[in-house]
Amino acid sequence: MAMLRSFLLLFIVFSMGNAEVNLVKKCPYGWTNFGVRCYKFFSQAVNWITAEKNCQSLDANLASVHSKIEHDFLLSLLPSSSTRCWFGTHDGEQEGQWLWTDGTPYDYTYWAPGQPDNKGEPITENCGELNFENKGWNDGSCLSPQGYICAKYL
Ligand SMILES: [Ca+2]
Numbered sequence: 001m002a003m004l005r006s007f008l009l010l011f012i013v014f015s016m017g018n019a020e021v022n023l024v025k026k027c028p029y030g031w032t033n034f035g036v037r038c039y040k041f042f043s044q045a046v047n048w049i050t051a052e053k054n055c056q057s058l059d060a061n062l063a064s065v066h067s068k069i070e071h072d073f074l075l076s077l078l079p080s081s082s083t084r085c086w087f088g089t090h091d092g093e094q095e096g097q098w099l100w101t102d103g104t105p106y107d108y109t110y111w112a113p114g115q116p117d118n119k120g121e122p123i124t125e126n127c128g129e130l131n132f133e134n135k136g137w138n139d140g141s142c143l144s145p146q147g148y149i150c151a152k153y154l
């Protein structure tokens with residue numbers, strides 16, 4: 001009986017331990033939590049595909065956006081109100097078909113007025129840029145160097 005009680009006690013202690021681990025799931029140092037994901041702005045200016053690859057090397061993707069609240073949260077990570085940066089949308093597969101690199105549904109947009117315009121010759125614009133003229137998203141030339149925001153799940 002005493003042994004059974006010890007086992008029971010051990011079981012309870014271990015269960016509580018696990019529950020605690022789940023509760024204290026935190027973002028890595030330097031990343032900011034929002035909802036179920038962690039976000040970080042990187043100031044190193046690189047082209048869009050390098051930005052996505054850099055995110056992937058950190059077990060992340062360029063950030064996707066699914067609501068105005070999330071969009072405003074991303075802006076709050078930028079060092080200044082005029083900073084523009086790469087995030088996770090592109091229409092490089094098929095013109096006008098915008099996707100998120102993290103594979104989440106394309107259920108929200110916040111394009112700046114007149115964007116996306118796929119402008120620029122001979123290079124067209126296929127990569128998502130955040131905070132264009134403080135007005136919203138822009139499709140920019142994927143080759144231009146910019147900072148970027150990565151996102152990963154908790
Ligand atoms: Ca395009």
Ligand SMILES: [Ca+2]
Pocket residue numbers: 115116117118119125138139140
């Ligand atoms: Ca554009």
